[in-house]
Amino acid sequence: MVSKSDFESDCARCQALCCIAPTFEKSETFAYSKPAGEVCKHLMTDNRCAIHEELAEHGFSGCGAYECFGAGQKVVQAHFPNQSWRNDPALAREVFDTYFTIKALHELLVYLVEGIEYCDGAELQTDFNSLIDEIEARTQPGARLPDADEIEAYRQAVSKLLSVAREQRIDPELA
Ligand code: SF4
Structure with missing residues (x-):
């Protein structure tokens, strides 16, 4: 079972993907x-x-606020172990594409892991856990990475579950 700490960025175990991959x-x-x-x-x-140490002074305050949700270290350590875009530039595109996909999935997992804390009904908790397991499995090395349409479908599924959880908090009789 995943927990919030699984989605905390650990720059020391990454290869600065967020300083290269994004526009x-x-x-x-x-x-x-x-x-x-x-x-x-x-x-x-x-x-x-x-x-x-001086990001804001140099006009780069956005870097301090940027969050990869732990995607960077997972991509580097689990998906491309003992490899580096620096040593193998041809690998870079694949590494960066994987990073963006894992980052999107990890963000959704954070919403679910936080949202499940507000679920009152056992049935809804089961739905949250099922979706967490399904999405988390897609972030593992060897799993087929979802394309943009699949990520959007996951996004809508997460949004729907969060809406149900919110409604139950407002009207506990729905639980
Ligand atoms: S300025 Fe920002 S993007 Fe550039 S190296 Fe520093 S943290 Fe990375």
Whole structure:
């Protein structure tokens, strides 16, 4: 059974995927624009940020607020163990695509793990646990990663369960 701690980011076990994989648009929270897959100019070769202690001062406060929900370390440690996009640039696209998919699934799992705490009915808890198990299984190495349509279907299923849980909190007789 998963718990909230499974979705806490652990940068020390990642390879700075969030500093490379996403697109960043110049804004108040990110000081320059970069395309997806391009290494941030502040990332050092040991995968540490050169301005980590002064992100806000340099106009990168968005980096401090960014959350991967533990996807980074799972992709690096479980999906691509002993491999590195730095040593194998051809691998980079696959690593980054996997990262975005796992991040989306982990975000949904966080909603479910938090939402189940507010479920009153045993039947609804079973529904939450079933969906948690199903989505979590898709994040494991060897499982077929869901495509965009499947992720959207999961998103709608999560949203529906959360709505039911909310309604039960408002009207306990629904439980
Ligand atoms: S500024 Fe630092 S934390 Fe932000 S993307 Fe660049 S290297 Fe990563």
